Amino acid sequence: MITADLALAGLDEPALVEACLEGRPGAFDLLVERHRRTVYQLCYRFVGNHEDASDLSQDVFLRAFRGLKSFRGQASLSTWLYRIGVNVCLNRVSAKTLPSESIDERQFEDARAQSPDDRLLQEERGARVRAAVAQLPPKQRATLILRMYHEMSHQEIADVLGSSVGAVKANFFHAMGNLKKLLGDDT
Amino acid sequence: MDHLKPEEVVDIAEGTRAESSAPHLSTCELCRTQVREMRAMLSAVADVDVPEPSPLFWDRLSTRVRDAVAAQTPSRPWADLWTWPRAVVPAAVGIAVVVAAVLLGSRAPVPPVPGAPAVAANAVNDRDALGTPDDASLNFVADLTAGLDWDAASEAGLTAGGSAEHAVTHLRDAELRELARLIKEEVARSGA
Numbered sequence: 001m002i003t004a005d006l007a008l009a010g011l012d013e014p015a016l017v018e019a020c021l022e023g024r025p026g027a028f029d030l031l032v033e034r035h036r037r038t039v040y041q042l043c044y045r046f047v048g049n050h051e052d053a054s055d056l057s058q059d060v061f062l063r064a065f066r067g068l069k070s071f072r073g074q075a076s077l078s079t080w081l082y083r084i085g086v087n088v089c090l091n092r093v094s095a096k097t098l099p100s101e102s103i104d105e106r107q108f109e110d111a112r113a114q115s116p117d118d119r120l121l122q123e124e125r126g127a128r129v130r131a132a133v134a135q136l137p138p139k140q141r142a143t144l145i146l147r148m149y150h151e152m153s154h155q156e157i158a159d160v161l162g163s164s165v166g167a168v169k170a171n172f173f174h175a176m177g178n179l180k181k182l183l184g185d186d187t
Numbered sequence: 188m189d190h191l192k193p194e195e196v197v198d199i200a201e202g203t204r205a206e207s208s209a210p211h212l213s214t215c216e217l218c219r220t221q222v223r224e225m226r227a228m229l230s231a232v233a234d235v236d237v238p239e240p241s242p243l244f245w246d247r248l249s250t251r252v253r254d255a256v257a258a259q260t261p262s263r264p265w266a267d268l269w270t271w272p273r274a275v276v277p278a279a280v281g282i283a284v285v286v287a288a289v290l291l292g293s294r295a296p297v298p299p300v301p302g303a304p305a306v307a308a309n310a311v312n313d314r315d316a317l318g319t320p321d322d323a324s325l326n327f328v329a330d331l332t333a334g335l336d337w338d339a340a341s342e343a344g345l346t347a348g349g350s351a352e353h354a355v356t357h358l359r360d361a362e363l364r365e366l367a368r369l370i371k372e373e374v375a376r377s378g379a
């Protein structure tokens with residue numbers, strides 16, 4: 001079990017980044033601990049399978065570690081990590097075709113407060129949507145994921161992707177159109 | 188008549204822009220359909236969670252990241268060479284090569300390589316002409332070479348032959364003359 005140093009636990013984001021830069025033991029561990037779920041989910045939505053999402057998450061944090069000196073708090077740490085995450089994912093999807101998720105990977109889905117039938121239906125619908133999202137063209141995919149699942153504004157997405165708000169909205173529009181085609185009658 | 192732009196459809200479907208601000212909507216079935224479909228998709232796509240991995244996964248991920256970071260983190264002080272400005276490292280190594288060459292050359296003259304042209308002999312003579320470096324020049328070279336790690340420089344591909352000995356035995360006549368001049372100049376400048 002990995003537990004970050006208690007003295008570090010109270011640090012806010014800028015102080016934690018400083019602690020990482022000073023090489024304080026456990027500081028980067030804590031940064032990873034705070035952001036690993038978000039980064040993993042971003043990667044998973046991008047690639048649609050657990051194995052690649054794990055590898056990509058590791059890569060995102062490794063790049064973050066290397067680039068921490070260049071992070072000067074001009075954006076929030078999570079926006080900065082999103083930017084790294086999206087770049088890592090875009091590079092990966094342009095480099096190879098990834099397998100989409102299998103039924104086995106859905107076994108840990110939260111199943112509270114649902115009847116078995118409802119749960120099964122929702123799981124199936126979720127899997128179809130995730131698989132369709134993972135087939136979108138990369139930029140549309142990034143835009144849709146950040147907008148729908150990471151609650152980012154169009155402006156924040158534009159900052160992450162290095163594009164304009166207009167381009168983000170156009171990408172989002174086309175992403176939704178393509179998703180509708182991919183899902184067919186399911187919607 | 189101009190249809191709504193994609194960003195206008197998005198804004199209206201998301202509710203950040205009022206339908207009343209786009210009078211075109213009331214007259215165009217195509218645009219109304221686009222807004223309606225966009226809203227349906229927003230609702231269909233929302234709340235689709237990522238499957239929760241095994242609870243053990245998170246610590247495993249942290250461990251993987253820590254191992255990867257540790258593999259990247261330099262454990263040898265010479266790796267700090269890489270944090271120096273790019274132009275400084277080759278310059279420092281270059282100076283160190285020159286200085287080490289002088290040191291080696293003055294302490295143990297390199298015998299002429301069999302079959303080498305006459306300039307090699309001249310080179311040795313020129314080195315002899317430098318004489319034994321005085322204390323000031325020794326201090327000077329000591330300062331210059333302090334903290335430089337030859338293995339590191341070599342590993343980093345910053346030295347051509349891999350050793351100062353190699354460097355000194357491969358200096359040409361003109362280079363040795365220039366070296367002698369530089370050393371004398373530096374010794375004079377350092378207040379000898």
Ligand SMILES: [Zn+2]
Nearest residue numbers: 190191215218
């Ligand atoms: Zn229209």
